[in-house]
Amino acid sequence: MKSYQEALAYIHGRVKSHKDATMKRMQLLMDKLGHPEQQITAIHVAGTNGKGSVVSFLRNLLSEAGLTVGTFTSPFLVRFNERISVDGVPISDDEVVRLVKRVAPIVAEIDAMMPNEGPTEFEVLTAMMFTYFAEGHADVVIVEVGIGGDNDSTNVLYPDVSVITTIGYDHMQFLGNTLSEIAKHKAGIIKPNVPVVIGNIAATPKQVILNQATELSAPIKCLGRDFSVQSRPISGWHEQFDFSDGEINTKGLKMNMMGDFQIDNASVAIEAFVTFMRLHRAPVSAKMIKQGVLNTQWAGRFEKLNDQPLVVIDGAHNLPAIKEMQKNIQNHFSDREIYIILAILADKQYLQMIETLAGLKNVHLILTEFVGPNQRMAADLSTVRAEVKSAHPIEFIANWQEAILTVSNQMGQDDGLIITGSLYFISDVRALFKH
Missing domain, CATH: 3.40.1190.10 (Mur-like, catalytic domain)
Incomplete structure (x- = not known):
């Protein structure tokens, strides 16, 4: 070797x-x-x-x-x-x-x-x-x-x-x-x-x-x-x-x-x-x-990548973490429209995770997919939209890079974008922004 x-x-x-x-x-x-x-x-x-x-x-x-x-x-x-x-x-x-x-x-x-x-x-x-x-x-x-x-x-x-x-x-x-x-x-x-x-x-x-x-x-x-x-x-x-x-x-x-x-x-x-x-x-x-x-910073955990418009990545990879994100949005960002791009591994409680975020009045949810590590399957979220009650229509865009581009064109300077879900997905996104 x-x-x-x-x-x-x-x-x-x-x-x-x-x-x-x-x-x-x-x-x-x-x-x-x-x-x-x-x-x-x-x-x-x-x-x-x-x-x-x-x-x-x-x-x-x-x-x-x-x-x-x-x-x-x-x-x-x-x-x-x-x-x-x-x-x-x-x-x-x-x-x-x-x-x-x-x-x-x-x-x-x-x-x-x-x-x-x-x-x-x-x-x-x-x-x-x-x-x-x-x-x-x-x-x-x-x-x-x-x-x-x-x-x-x-x-x-x-x-x-x-x-x-x-x-x-x-x-x-x-x-x-x-x-x-x-x-x-x-x-x-x-x-x-x-x-x-x-x-x-x-x-x-x-x-x-x-x-x-x-x-x-x-x-x-x-x-x-x-x-x-x-x-x-x-x-x-x-x-x-x-x-x-x-x-x-x-x-x-x-x-x-x-x-x-x-x-x-x-x-x-x-x-x-x-x-x-x-x-x-x-x-x-x-x-x-x-x-x-x-001195403590923790990359990938509610990490700010851009100021205006606000872009945040957060490896909220399970239901308890998504509930903390829900609190964060309510406590700090209730005064602006928040777009969330979400991709999750298939073995997580993804329906409850999506429902938790979809109920927030200022959240626009965009579901996407990514290639998981070692053939671990990302959840197929293409059919989930119909099962979840949401304040705004939930979108599905299969390609996550395209999802980021689409949302960037939709949002205003005072809106915020949170990209979240699996830590493996966040790793890919961070590499794109830090490139």
């Missing part, structure tokens, strides 16, 4: 999943690689939505404290290498090749031991990440869960702090159809005596998490109970809020992102940061917190 393209082909050529969700392949991989996961200091982040934002806030907060911070995230927005980064800089193509060369022979051994049940694509990638960070490239690594928690390949980790951001309906084919079932999977990342920080979670699924934490003697901090935020009115593309956890009281925190949910995400990240720093008996200052929050 000599080239970067060959290394990527090897990774993407692995099976995507097995019917049996089990940790045995990952544990075998770690064992044969000399347990790199035990050689890093880490924070583990699970949750339905908000994981990416919390990781981003945490990275900037830890950087402000003078630490070198590794991150493991998915999916990538522009290039594959983003998934393993140090201080926000993706690893090089050469490193990807080197790591594949290191992991591939071990994967081949396991393939031989377990015919048709060998490591998956995500397990291989996770093994590459642990191998890389075990070499000492970062002081602390923030590891984002792929799907769920208990049987996710990252869950071989024994972190310093565990984080669960939100619980909502997504990936139900793997995690179950109730919030309690989904919460049980996410709570699977909780380890004995390891502190847990959780975000804005409804009472029933929250109780599942609290029970698991109690059973494992894991100290737990909950948003709204142990730490709190107070939003402050502010104009422009910002949010401002106060944070308090009894010991830390920081007023007038400002972020360059929009949405109440981002205030929640920031507060979860602050509490996780403070918990981590206390564990290491390291000082925390108001300046660190203020600067860390202010």
Whole structure:
């Protein structure tokens, strides 16, 4: 394996999943690689939505404290290498090749031991990440869960702090159809005596998490109970809020992102940061917190690409995220006409997602399609229009580039355009605008 393209082909050529969700392949991989996961200091982040934002806030907060911070995230927005980064800089193509060369022979051994049940694509990638960070490239690594928690390949980790951001309906084919079932999977990342920080979670699924934490003697901090935020009115593309956890009281925190949910995400990240720093008996200052929050940007999440007319992209890839977008439109953009171009993967609750947006009086909805990754099917939205009640007629334009062009010609200077849905779709759109 000599080239970067060959290394990527090897990774993407692995099976995507097995019917049996089990940790045995990952544990075998770690064992044969000399347990790199035990050689890093880490924070583990699970949750339905908000994981990416919390990781981003945490990275900037830890950087402000003078630490070198590794991150493991998915999916990538522009290039594959983003998934393993140090201080926000993706690893090089050469490193990807080197790591594949290191992991591939071990994967081949396991393939031989377990015919048709060998490591998956995500397990291989996770093994590459642990191998890389075990070499000492970062002081602390923030590891984002792929799907769920208990049987996710990252869950071989024994972190310093565990984080669960939100619980909502997504990936139900793997995690179950109730919030309690989904919460049980996410709570699977909780380890004995390891502190847990959780975000804005409804009472029933929250109780599942609290029970698991109690059973494992894991100290737990909950948003709204142990730490709190107070939003402050502010104009422009910002949010401002106060944070308090009894010991830390920081007023007038400002972020360059929009949405109440981002205030929640920031507060979860602050509490996780403070918990981590206390564990290491390291000082925390108001300046660190203020600067860390202010420095955080999260590409593809309600990201402004143009001012006049306003163009925003948002990877609102499931129903909870679309409901947050609905709130954002009502709170910040009720005074203008908003055009929304939407494309979604077929395995999402796309009818409810469309209904949520279609009911807004100032929203004009345009449905489109895109080519999903690894042959994952984008939802066919061509017939959905007739099934949904909407304030304005819903359009369908199969080609998403044509949809953007059509809407650009329809809208006025004071109107807004939001392009949303699958993160894979947003990645394609962002590449077009940033080209």
